[in-house]
Amino acid sequence: MNIRTKLIPVLSLLSVIALQVQAETIRIAIGHQSMCTDTYTAGIVVKELKLLEKHLPTTGKYADVEYDVSWSDYSSGGPITNQMMANKLNFGVMGDYPLIVNGAKFQATDSLRTKYIAGTGYNLKGSGNAIVVPVESDIYSIEELKGKEVSVPVGSAAWGMLLKGMQDTGFSTKDYMLKNQSPAVGAANIAAKKIDAHADFCPWSELMEFRGTGRKIYDGSETGVPYLHGVVVREDFADKYPEVATAFIKAVYEAGDWIREDPIKAVDLIEKWTGVEKEVLYIYFSEGGHLTLDPSIKSEWVDALAFNHGVLVKEKAIPPLDFDEWITEEYVEAAYKDLGKSYKKDKASMVDPAIDNANLPMEIWHSREGISAYASIEEFLGAVDGFRKTGAKLNATYVYDKETGLKLFGKTAFFVLTKNGFETFLRKPDADAFASDAKGEVMDYESALATIGS
Amino acid sequence: MVWLGLAIAFSLLYYLILMMALVIRFENLPNYLNVYEWAFNMKRIWLSTPSWFDTLNIMKDEWLFEIGFMNYDYGTGISQWSLFIAPAKVLGVIFLGVLLSANYLLLRTHNRVCSKDALRGAGLATGLGGTFVSLASITMSWVVCCSTPTWVVGLAMMGLGVSTSLWLEPVGIWVNIIGYMLLLASIYVAASRATANS
Numbered sequence: 068m069n070i071r072t073k074l075i076p077v078l079s080l081l082s083v084i085a086l087q088v089q090a091e092t093i094r095i096a097i098g099h100q101s102m103c104t105d106t107y108t109a110g111i112v113v114k115e116l117k118l119l120e121k122h123l124p125t126t127g128k129y130a131d132v133e134y135d136v137s138w139s140d141y142s143s144g145g146p147i148t149n150q151m152m153a154n155k156l157n158f159g160v161m162g163d164y165p166l167i168v169n170g171a172k173f174q175a176t177d178s179l180r181t182k183y184i185a186g187t188g189y190n191l192k193g194s195g196n197a198i199v200v201p202v203e204s205d206i207y208s209i210e211e212l213k214g215k216e217v218s219v220p221v222g223s224a225a226w227g228m229l230l231k232g233m234q235d236t237g238f239s240t241k242d243y244m245l246k247n248q249s250p251a252v253g254a255a256n257i258a259a260k261k262i263d264a265h266a267d268f269c270p271w272s273e274l275m276e277f278r279g280t281g282r283k284i285y286d287g288s289e290t291g292v293p294y295l296h297g298v299v300v301r302e303d304f305a306d307k308y309p310e311v312a313t314a315f316i317k318a319v320y321e322a323g324d325w326i327r328e329d330p331i332k333a334v335d336l337i338e339k340w341t342g343v344e345k346e347v348l349y350i351y352f353s354e355g356g357h358l359t360l361d362p363s364i365k366s367e368w369v370d371a372l373a374f375n376h377g378v379l380v381k382e383k384a385i386p387p388l389d390f391d392e393w394i395t396e397e398y399v400e401a402a403y404k405d406l407g408k409s410y411k412k413d414k415a416s417m418v419d420p421a422i423d424n425a426n427l428p429m430e431i432w433h434s435r436e437g438i439s440a441y442a443s444i445e446e447f448l449g450a451v452d453g454f455r456k457t458g459a460k461l462n463a464t465y466v467y468d469k470e471t472g473l474k475l476f477g478k479t480a481f482f483v484l485t486k487n488g489f490e491t492f493l494r495k496p497d498a499d500a501f502a503s504d505a506k507g508e509v510m511d512y513e514s515a516l517a518t519i520g521s
Numbered sequence: 522m523v524w525l526g527l528a529i530a531f532s533l534l535y536y537l538i539l540m541m542a543l544v545i546r547f548e549n550l551p552n553y554l555n556v557y558e559w560a561f562n563m564k565r566i567w568l569s570t571p572s573w574f575d576t577l578n579i580m581k582d583e584w585l586f587e588i589g590f591m592n593y594d595y596g597t598g599i600s601q602w603s604l605f606i607a608p609a610k611v612l613g614v615i616f617l618g619v620l621l622s623a624n625y626l627l628l629r630t631h632n633r634v635c636s637k638d639a640l641r642g643a644g645l646a647t648g649l650g651g652t653f654v655s656l657a658s659i660t661m662s663w664v665v666c667c668s669t670p671t672w673v674v675g676l677a678m679m680g681l682g683v684s685t686s687l688w689l690e691p692v693g694i695w696v697n698i699i700g701y702m703l704l705l706a707s708i709y710v711a712a713s714r715a716t717a718n719s
Contacts, residue, residue, distance in 0.1 A: 102599060142599040146662075153562060153579050154569040178572035247677065249663075251592045251599050303569065 092133045093308060095119070097315075098147035098156040101140045101341040102250070104270045104351045105195060105296040108322040108360050109160040109187045109315075111340050112333075114138045116325065118318035124310040142250075143223065148172055151181065157304040158315060160187065162224045162268060162296045167376045168385060169299050170393040175386040180302040184398045185316045185362040188323075189295040191419050194357045194473055196228035196287030196294055197272035201260040202280055207495040209236050209285045215263035218248035218256065224294060227378050229266040231290045257281045269294075269357070273347045276479045277463065283479065286493055288420075288471050293371045297364075300398075309398065316362055316402035323360035326352050331438060346432060346463035355420070355427040355467065355474050363414040364396050420472035429477070432462040444482070444489035448519040451477070455516075468493035469501065482515035483507045489515065524622050531618030532611065536604070539661055540588070543602050546678050549590040553600075559585040559608060581609040584660070605660040613697070617654045620704040621647065627711040639710050646707035653700030657693045672696075 097119075099110030113119050123134055139156065141147050144165025150156040152172070159169060159181075166183060173181045198217070200206045206215070209232055219226045233243065248256065253265035258280035265281070275281030287294055298319065305312040326333040334348035351358045369390060379385045396410075403410035428440035429447035433454065441447040444466065454461055464477030469490045480491040481498035485507035492498035498509045510518075544550060562583050570576040589603025624647040628640065659675040672693045673686040 149582070153566050153583060155562060155565070176572065176575045176578075178570060178575050249599070249601060251594055251601065255594070 090131045090133055092135050093129075093311065094135045094137070095123075095158070095311060095315075096137045096139065096156045097158040097160070098139050098141055098150055099160045100142065100144070100147075102142055102343065103162065103268065103296070104343070104348065105162065105188050105294075105358055106160040107187075107337060107341075107352075108326065108362075109158075109185070109296075109298050109319045110138075111337065112322040112325065113315075113318045115336070115340050116322065118321050118325075119315055122314040122317040122321070124314060129310065143220070144169065151299070151301055152176075152179065154301065157301050159299045160296065161299070163294065163372060163375050164224045164227055164379065166297055166299060167372055167379060167388060170390075171376070171379075171386040171388040174388060174393070181299040181393070182302050182305055182398075183297055183299050183364070183394045184305070184312055185298045185319055185402075186364055186368060187296045187298065187319060187362065188358040188360045189293055189368070190288065190357050190359065191293050191367075191417060192288035192421075192471065193228060193290045193292050193294045194286055194288040194420070194471070195269035195351075196225040196266065197283045198229065198232070198264050198266045198285035199257055199272045199275050199281035200264045200284050201257050202282045203260070204263070204282070206263065207284055209233070209289075211284075212264055213238060213242050214244075216244045216246060217264045217266065218246040218253050218262050219266040220249055220253070220268070221247045223268050224375075225266045225268040225287075227375055228287045228290055228292075228294075230378060231292060232285055235290065254280070270343060270347050270351060273350050273476070274343070276476050277344055277347045279478075283493060284495075286468075286471065286473060288473060292374060293367060295368050295371065297368075298362075305398065309401075312398045313401040313405065316399050317406055319362045320402060320406060320408070323362070326360060330354070330356075349432070349463070350465065350474050350476070353430075353465075353474070355424040355472075357420075357474065359418040361413055361416070362399055362402070363410060364394060364399060365414055365417070367417070369394060420474075421470075422472070424467050424472035424474070427467060429467070430465040432464070434460040434462050444491060445519070447477070448489070448516055452516055452519045466491040468497075470494070470497045478512045480512060482510050482512065484510065484515070484518060524619070524626060527622035527625065528615055528618035531621055532614045535614050535618075535655065535658075536606070539659065540604050542675075542678065543589075543604060543661060547590065547602050549601065551588045551590055551603075553589060553591045555587045557584055557586060559583060582607060583609070589662070600662075602661065602663045605662060607660050610658055610660050613654070614658050616701075617651065617658065617704070620701070620708065621651055623708050624704065624711060627708060639713070643707040643711040646703040646710070650700045650703030650707060653696050653703065655700075657697040657700065 100106045101111050119136060144161030147156060147159040147161055148169040151159050161169065169181055170183060173179050198209060206212065219229050248265065250267050250271045253267055254271055254275055256262040257265050257275055272281065272283055276283065300312050330349065330353045334345040334352055337348050338345040350356055373390060376388055400410050428442050429444060430438050430440050431450055432438050441450055451461065451464060466475050466477050466480050467473065468475055469492055471493065473493060475491065475493055481495050483490045483492065483498050483502045485505040490501060492501065501507065502509045563580055566576060566579050566583065570579060584605040584607040587603045587605050590601045591598045592601045628644060656675055657672045659672040661674045663674045663677065673690045676689065677686040
């Protein structure tokens with residue numbers, strides 16, 4: 068073996084090492100919230116299914132790049148903004164109010180900015196936020212909260228909903244005692260009947276209902292202000308790696324598709340990843356659920372965000388926010404184009420539960436046999452009665468509010484029996500009004516079941 | 522040595538009181554501790570923030586470790602409250618300890634070199650200054666105050682409305698400055714010769 072032959076492997080090794088030294092590593096750090104259902108398509112689902120890695124660019128200037136993707140879980144949007152400020156996170160996923168704080172806080176700095184690049188999901192009328200009372204409370208409407216103690220996580224989307232709901236009812240902040248409580252503390256206080264009412268964001272009200280501790284008396288949909296979540300990215304990162312920002316939105320789109328394809332399988336897995344019960348998740352992610360998964364940025368969203376910013380300015384004196392500078396459709400349009408999808412079509416579409424859920428079937432989630440659907444409430448009640456007689460365990464049952472089209476747990480709905488059959492309602496006052504007009508009778512779930520069994 | 526010992530003892534006592542306040546207020550013992558790569562994070566902020574003003578502003582809030590209570594009743598756990606140790610803030614607290622120690626040593630009976638009025642004024646300024654700086658140096662977080670460590674969490678915990686507390690957040694820097702100025706003025710007054718008595 069001559070000296071040249073000996074040198075070949077050594078030189079090859081050195082070349083490989085040199086190339087590795089030269090290869091750029093792009094750090095992609097994302098802040099998400101595993102206890103906020105509306106963020107899942109840009110958070111936990113993308114993380115667990117490794118959808119971002121699937122869409123990251125690998126050609127052109129990214130040919131020799133290595134990616135270092137990391138995820139950090141937070142209980143609210145506030146700390147995500149702080150970590151983005153310190154450049155520990157490049158992307159943040161959060162709800163409407165924290166998003167606005169994010170944009171405004173960055174614009175208040177001399178040199179740093181974020182961009183709002185995509186949505187994750189929405190509810191057109193504002194469902195997801197709600198006011199809950201202890202299940203045995205004799206309070207059935209927001210009007211009955213006068214002089215009562217109401218808690219809410221201040222600064223959250225639910226806080227904005229509560230202020231708007233109270234204002235719409237004609238209450239000033241002097242008419243009720245507002246307390247600041249975190250979701251977990253509020254939920255515990257509702258269970259212990261230590262507070263008259265608690266307002267919270269998704270999925271806390273449904274969690275309380277599912278666990279049998281709370282009952283909704285006011286749904287965010289009554290404010291008429293859309294409830295939405297979205298993705299922000301540091302501007303310096305997006306400018307340097309625009310294809311990565313686009314890849315992130317492609318992952319968000321695919322996460323939505325994955326949930327829509329098989330919601331039962333999706334909620335089963337999401338329960339394992341987040342600890343939130345699958346029956347609660349189903350009320351958000353199933354067909355007719357509270358959440359419409361859609362990354363597009365609609366003009367209605369910009370109006371809603373501007374409205375929310377006005378609320379925050381009034382209450383907290385947060386800095387101004389230039390929406391034109393902050394919101395960009397550049398990346399979401401590029402993502403749709405790469406995926407061969409029509410952005411215009413998605414942007415123009417709008418799901419209104421009152422219309423779109425009108426003819427959806429009631430559902431029963433049998434612990435062993437899975438989910439079965441029933442076209443009428445009478446068939447649904449008959450099936451529940453039948454299952455009960457066999458001693459079967461039912462995980463949950465689902466019906467729809469006649470007023471808003473929202474999906475509800477059967478056990479928390481108000482049933483009205485008229486000569487034409489049953490109707491179901493979220494709020495007792497709505498059920499009472501309908502019963503009065505239709506000469507019907509208002510009853511709870513168990514009483515409705517008793518009419519079938521008798 | 523006494524002076525330095527007092528300053529360090531004050532700083533330790535300060536964080537111990539914050540921790541105890543959280544434990545007593547929320548009735549939970551801490552159940553988690555997170556240690557952060559402070560030096561690495563400082564370097565990252567330095568390299569990625571173009572403006573000097575922004576850089577210093579962000580760096581001052583960078584924390585070294587966090588101790589708090591995680592509620593596991595829902596999901597994978599939610600941090601209810603925590604105490605953050607941010608080196609920049611710790612330096613501020615040590616400086617507060619230095620100024621309070623200096624004031625204490627100057628205002629002790631056998632060290633009094635100024636008039637009674639001046640002494641009373643210096644004592645008042647020390648108390649006010651110490652309170653202001655102590656309040657504005659708080660680095661506690663509470664999930665209902667947007668889960669970010671801020672001085673106004675202390676006010677919110679004492680019963681001030683959260684909206685009002687958050688509204689007051691931007692004036693923290695001025696509360697700090699006024700506090701330090703009062704402490705320095707107190708030292709100046711206490712150390713000056715009592716011309717009226719001499």
